Amino acid sequence: MKTNLTVNGQQVQIDVEPRVTLLDALRDELGLKGTHAGCEHGVCGACTVEIDGEAVRSCLILGVQCDGTEVTTIEGVAPAPGEMDIIQDSFCATHGLQCGYCTPGMILAAKTLLAKNRDPSDEEIREAISGNICRCTGYGQIVEAVRLAARRLRESNAAAVEAGQ
Incomplete structure (x- = not known):
């Protein structure tokens, strides 16, 4: 079809x-x-x-x-070839990935959450990624990655507003 x-x-x-x-x-x-x-x-x-x-x-x-x-x-997700989105970069910065197998799904779950909620609590982050299994990290670093991405997104939006964009 x-x-x-x-x-x-x-x-x-x-x-x-x-x-x-x-x-x-x-x-x-x-x-x-x-x-x-x-x-x-x-x-x-x-x-x-x-x-x-x-x-x-x-x-x-x-x-x-x-x-x-x-x-x-x-x-x-990335803005251009060879670049990383804020969420992807946050996963790297916090070691929120290890083998990387779950990482694409985790990033897209985080992306969906952060599009709706730019300041999620740790509980809301855990809920958003609860349907994604990671066998390597123990989730602490993944939650940290989403928290960092949320902060970076809020700060980048604030900078854009200040610049008149």
């Missing part, structure tokens, strides 16, 4: 069978390998992407169900 999506800001049309998950369509049809296949049962969160601004497990939704939606994968 022909399916029209906006993926990372670019309109694309893919031809997928009705049984193909969004995860497989992103990886196999569009070559976006940053979205990881983990459990493929919606438990681990490694496949988290944003659909119309909401964090969604791409292994649980069919590609054809996403017709007409806007999908953001980890490849679409």
Whole structure:
């Protein structure tokens, strides 16, 4: 079936069978390998992407169900090739990643949270990432990364307002 999506800001049309998950369509049809296949049962969160601004497990939704939606994968988070988004940089600065397998999903879960709440409590951060499993960090550094990203985003917005932007 022909399916029209906006993926990372670019309109694309893919031809997928009705049984193909969004995860497989992103990886196999569009070559976006940053979205990881983990459990493929919606438990681990490694496949988290944003659909119309909401964090969604791409292994649980069919590609054809996403017709007409806007999908953001980890490849679409950075402002430009070779650069890192504030959230990505915060994960690096706080060692909020180790093996990196869960990191794309964690970053997209954090991105969704911070788009709605620029000053989340640690409890709100833990709730936002609760659907994503990390086997390496123990979550403390991930919470720290999201907290740092929130502060940096607030400060960058304040600087932009002061500059008249």
